[in-house]
Amino acid sequence: MRSLPVALLSALVGVACVGTTGGELVTFSAAAAGPEDATAPLAFITDLGWNVTLTQATLHVGAVYLDQSMPVSGSQGTNCILPGTYVAEVVSGIDVDLLSSTPQPFPTSGQGTTIPPALVGQVWLTHGDVSAADPTPVLVIAGTAEKGGTTMSFTGQVTIGASRQASGSAAGADPICKEHIVSPIPTSVEVGTSGGLLLRVDPRLLFVNVDFSQLTQFSDGYGFTDDPTSAQYTQPSRNLYQNLHSSGALYTFSWTDQ
């Protein structure tokens, strides 16, 4: 008989505590890589007909985030931090070899929630504070481009330094964090309790509408210019930088089972 009250209390505690509020907080592994068909070197033909062979393509990803809400198209400019709930984050940086299809793990695990699904992603291209100029290049490329019998060896790098910020904050210029952050990247990722986040970056899309014939000639070859205030900052350099900020197919998020 003495066990009856104990059993009743145990049952009540059990009933009171059973159930969840929905969703889970999870820790997951994260990695970044080039496209699935990446090789080193990577040969491809651009939309302007250039036969490009990339021998180096390294991108520094400072952090990645996934958010539940897509900013409304055509509305006022977005902040660097999106509205809505962030459902995943990886806040450590990695230099990604874009010529390798093998996932390269971020140094630390990501954090996230299993609900709601992510509709938009952000790639933060910085080595440090996203609100400050970064003197270290985030993209380094090298290779050759050939068209019509003309072959050009090229190199290039992209730095998001002070020169990238539109001058005059009083004129309503965007803060430099807008230059560091590629956003919003449409995606459809559901963070799971197992598996991990994979970011793939396709270096071929960095050269969309890049006319290699207008590359700047240096003493040791051709190259992209990294200073937007320079007179040598021409179409190829401008388009390379704009492509790097393209939120289209250049960056692809997926949730992997591994």
Added chain:
Amino acid sequence: MKVTMSLARRADSPAQTATVSASSIAALPRASLLLGPFEHVIFSASAGKGIRSIDPSYITQDVKTPFASITAFEGGVSYATSTKNMALVARSVFFETLVDKDLIFDQTVGRNVLGVGTHRVGWVGAARLTGTFFDESANITFVRATYDDTHLLVAYIPGAVFRSDTAVFADLPARIRGTPVRGALSAGITYVGPRPLPYSQQSQDLFTIDASATLSWTNYEVGIVSTNLLDNKYRLGEYNYASDFHSQQQPTLVPQRTFAAGAPRGVFATFGITFGGV
């Protein structure tokens, strides 16, 4: 019952105001059935409807019913007995409560907001034992609160809560001017079980003991009071929301566990003078 609510909101200039009001009448029927006493035992059952005013921010002009509707059922048994030196009252009640539009705490806006319907089922046990030199009152509640639409748990509502208040008191042998000094010791014990948090998380439980000792003589009383006597380090409120304390180079933007620490042990000395009747 008639409820009238008005909401005035300042517009662009202090001179411009917008006012909305709504009123409604609600009947609050309740029926109870008592059977007994049988050997000091009374069985009871009751059902009723109630209302709760909703947040004024949800008031629109002439809204039909500016309050949430509550339907409650309960059934229980109580026991009461007494002797020359002691009295005991105990009761056990099972309850069920349905709220059609519950106020739910939203950690994003930092206050309660109007949500969907909720459903609570639970049990309350309470007892009070009173004697010539002691008084003990204890109650315990188990509850399971779920949303009507998803049947998921309502966050922040603990599944179990226990409270006990105990006091012993007596005249001490010491006398001053012929009047005895009266001593009292008391303790309050609180236990709050783990609370469900958003994203299927659970908070820690909470256990504290408050105690006091007093000496009183005629109109004067001195005492020492300690809150959180065991100096337990507990989390008074726990939440899951995005917070960034710049602990690393890039901000943390996904929900993280955040808590408000409970107060540490407090020791207070008191001195009181009672004016008027003693």
